[in-house]
Each structure stands twice: as C-alpha cells, then as structure tokens.
C-alpha cells in the first residue's frame with residue numbers, strides 16, 4: 305500500500321510517499337514560491353528518487369483546507385486527478401489536523417492556526433490519541449480574541465504554525481503559562497503526517513468522490529454579501 | 545509518439561466560467577465536447593465572480609474529463625496528448641485546468657501542451673472545415689476583441705486588439721444600464737429587434753490605419769444619453785438605445801475586420817468567440833464578405849463560446865509541431881499569443 309500525500313494549503317509545499325505507516329520519503333519547502341509551478345515537479349522528483357512511478361501508487365492523500373484558497377485548490381485538483389487517472393482512492397484530510405500532528409506527543413491540547421486576516425484565524429483544538437489527532441473543538445474561522453476566551457479552561461495548549469508568531473503576545477496575555485509555542489520544524493506541516501492521518505481514514509473507508517471539494521471554512525465574499533442582502537442565512541464571517 | 549495513426553488529444557478549458565473537456569481526433573474531428581456552464585451560478589451576481597468560478601471548477605473538473613472520455617469512447621491510454629488553456633483568463637480558474645492537465649499527464653504518462661485561449665477560438669473553425677492559410681481571424685467575446693493574422697498552423701500575428709473593454713464586456717455594461725439581465729449580449733440582441741438604430745452614438749475608429757478597438761467611449765456615450773434624458777424628463781426607448789449601441793459595435797467590428805483582410809491581402813476570414821452568436825454581427829459580416837469576395841467561416845454556437853474542443857484542436861497542431869510543455873507549466877492570466 306503506497307500512498308502519495310500532498311499539502312499545498314499554506315506557504316509550505318510538502319509531498320511524501322508512505323508504504324503503509326512507513327515513511328519512504330518527504331520533500332518539504334517553506335518558501336514564498338508558486339505551488340502551481342513546483343508541485344508536480346516535486347511529486348515527480350520524489351517518486352523518481354524512490355524509483356517509483358505513478359502506476360506504483362495505491363492511494364493519494366491531500367490537505368483539504370482550510371488555508372490559502374488557491375493553494376488548497378492546486379493540491380486538491382492535482383490529488384483528485386491523479387487518483388481518478390490511476391483509479392485509486394483519494395482521501396482528503398484537514399490541513400489543521402495535519403499540522404496538529406506535529407504536537408502528537410504534547411501532554412495537553414494542540415492548537416494549529418493560520419492567519420485568516422483582520423484578526424481572524426483558521427483554527428481548531430486537537431488532542432493526541434495513540435497515533436492520531438482527535439478534534440476536540442470544531443475547526444472554524446474565528447476572531448482571535450474570541451478564540452482565546454473559548455480556550456481559557458482547556459489546560460496547557462501548544463500553538464502551532466508559523467502565523468502564531470504575530471499573535472504570540474496576545475495569546476500569552478490571555479493564557480499566561482498555559483500557552484506553549486512550537487519551534488522550527490514543529491510549525492511546518494509534514495505531508496508524511498498528513499499521509500499517516502489519511503491511512504486511518506482509508507481504514508475507516510472515508511474516501512472522497514470525484515465531485516469532492518476543499519473545505520474553505522467560509523463562503524466567498526460575493527456569496528456572503530448576496531445572502532445578507534437577500535435575507536438568507538447570514539454568514540457571520542466572510543472574505544476571500 | 546503512439547504507433548496508431550490517429551492523433552487523439554484531450555482538451556481542458558477553465559479560463560472563465562465554463563468547465564470543459566473534449567476529445568478531438570487529428571485536430572479536426574470532434575469526438576466529444578463536454579461543457580459545464582456556470583452561468584446560472586453567476587447570474588445573481590451580475591457577472592462572473594472569480595472565486596466562485598474557481599470553486600466550481602474544482603468540483604466539476606474530474607467528472608467533466610471522465611465524461612469527455614466516455615462520450616468519445618476513448619480510454620486514457622488511447623490519447624496522444626493533453627492540451628490545456630494556459631491563458632489568458634482568470635488566474636484562479638486557469639490554475640484548476642492546468643493542475644488537472646499536469647496531474648493527468650503525469651499519472652497517465654502523456655505529453656502536455658499549453659494552449660493560448662485565442663488560438664483555441666480560431667481553431668474552433670478548423671473543426672468546421674480545415675483552416676485555409678493565410679487568414680485573418682476576428683475573435684470577439686466577453687474577454688477579448690482581437691484581430692489575428694495566421695500565415696500557417698501555429699503562426700500567429702496580432703493585428704489589433706481592444707485598448708479598453710472587450711466587445712462582450714461593453715454589451716454587459718450597457719445591458720446593466722438598460723436593466724437587462726446578465727449576460728448582456730443575447731438580451732441586447734433581442735431588444736434591438738424591437739427598436740431602430742436612430743440614436744447617433746460614436747464609433748471609435750482610432751488612428752486612420754489602426755486595427756485596434758475601443759469601446760469605453762461608446763459605453764460613456766450611452767451613460768450620458770440615459771442620464772441627460774432622465775434630467776430632461778424625456779422618454780427614451782430602450783429598444784432604440786440597444787439597437788443604436790449594437791449598430792455602432794457591429795459597424796466597427798465589421799469594418800475593421802474587412803480592413804484587416806484587405807491589408808493582409810488574404811481571402812479567408814474566421815469569426816470566433818462568444819459574440820459571434822450576435823445575429824446582427826453575423827448578418828452584417830456575411831453581407832460584407834459576400835460583397836468583398838471574402839470567404840467567411842463562423843463556427844457553430846457550441847464552438848464559439850468557450851469550450852475544450854477548440855483547445856484540443858489548437859493543441860493538436862502544437863503537439864504535432866513538437867511544442868510540448870513540462871510539468872512546471874503555469875497558468876498565465878496575461879499570456880501573449882506570440
């Protein structure tokens with residue numbers, strides 16, 4: 305069972321190949337460069353190094369979002385197309401859960417977050433359980449202050465993601481010595497971790513279909529504006 | 545290259561609000577052409593919303609490719625190459641087609657060809673009858689208004705383009721001023737038939753020898769016309785405004801296309817792009833071409849609006865010319881034709 309895993313939902317581009325739970329290889333960069341140009345060559349290079357080709361793959365895992373809309377779509381479209389073309393399953397996994405895996409052994413809650421602009425964050429609360437991160441609070445896009453007040457009684461928390469840097473002061477102000485922060489590699493998502501989560505999904509039969517879509521966590525601004533103007537269900541947050 | 549004689553190319557097009565995939569044989573025979581239009585999705589916004597379009601493309605793309613293969617009774621391994629619109633267009637939308645094409649090229653081990661969207665529009669005519677060179681093409685749509693000269697396959701030279709709005713864009717804007725729904729082209733065309741072109745609106749000829757276009761002045765003239773009429777409390781017939789506007793656009797398009805044909809000394813003119821559905825433009829161009837002894841080709845409606853068959857057709861000739869691309873192919877929203 306060889307699985308290709310892809311994450312392009314943030315600045316990080318990460319691709320990995322797993323053979324069951326054994327990680328055969330991973331290629332990860334943390335650069336402000338175009339995922340569209342670099343993703344397929346990265347996949348081809350990694351498989352080449354492993355002396356594998358597309359026909360050796362048994363499944364594809366991809367980060368489902370949230371994250372950069374364009375980045376998520378590039379990874380998602382690529383994964384969906386490879387899976388369809390090879391006739392193998394595709395599994396999409398939360399980008400936040402994949403990042404949270406970096407805190408699997410932390411004895412407390414793990415809070416991955418990405419900047420969603422205007423003081424809002426894409427985030428969730430996870431807790432490690434054997435080999436998986438289990439969601440303890442639903443993923444959402446939320447104002448940072450609101451989120452921090454929601455987290456007050458959750459005990460020690462490890463904040464992960466490079467965007468935590470610009471929120472660190474406010475997080476410490478609210479949570480004091482209950483707040484811990486990831487260092488270096490811990491803040492950068494690993495496609496190998498994503499693949500590990502995807503294998504568990506596969507075992508449970510959680511496979512995506514051809515019409516699957518990323519999880520953006522919010523409506524487009526145009527749709528949100530239209531709904532609020534036309535008296536529909538108003539989306540509390542919007543943006544693109 | 546495959547040993548069979550047939551060249552089967554899969555085309556993928558996602559430059560705006562149509563998700564499309566198609567299979568074309570030998571660059572000329574349409575085997576399938578699946579088009580999923582998002583027009584209904586965007587209508588309520590009064591125009592194409594890029595983020596909404598991109599989201600819809602991701603959702604539909606795989607099923608559309610699958611259906612194009614099914615309709616053509618073709619398997620991935622029968623294909624010779626994959627052609628995809630590289631640009632111009634909405635970047636987020638283009639990226640979906642490009643990502644899908646590259647992933648499939650990799651997974652199915654097929655050559656990849658990036659195609660210019662305007663080249664695609666011109667090659668739509670090749671699916672009707674073989675292109676005869678040299679030719680001039682007038683490509684008019686919501687996104688473009690261009691005059692292109694072709695000396696042979698894959699040889700493009702731009703003769704003129706719009707300096708501001710595309711013709712289709714002008715139609716949409718004027719339609720909005722007249723409280724008509726989106727897209728504006730068919731609505732204005734329909735309303736024009738109830739009116740007469742009696743209002744004097746400007747024609748932007750630009751410099752005497754220019755083959756460029758400009759429609760922003762015309763749009764402003766319509767705005768002023770409606771504004772002044774309202775100020776003076778005059779009743780203005782919307783149908784007459786529509787007819788007069790359409791007459792101005794059609795006259796300029798027709799005249800410049802004929803001038804381009806004469807200037808290049810060619811006998812063949814191709815009309816392509818979504819605006820070629822316009823009844824007045826077709827009528828006028830046919831009439832002028834007959835008079836001037838120009839051979840005019842207008843693709844069928846399905847092939848005039850954005851579709852992947854035209855991309856597959858254009859891509860076939862690039863592929864046969866050895867102009868293939870690597871897995872680092874990127875979407876280019878402002879890709880130039882030459």
Ligand SMILES: [Zn+2]
Pocket residue numbers: 661665685687817818849850
């Ligand atoms: Zn077009």
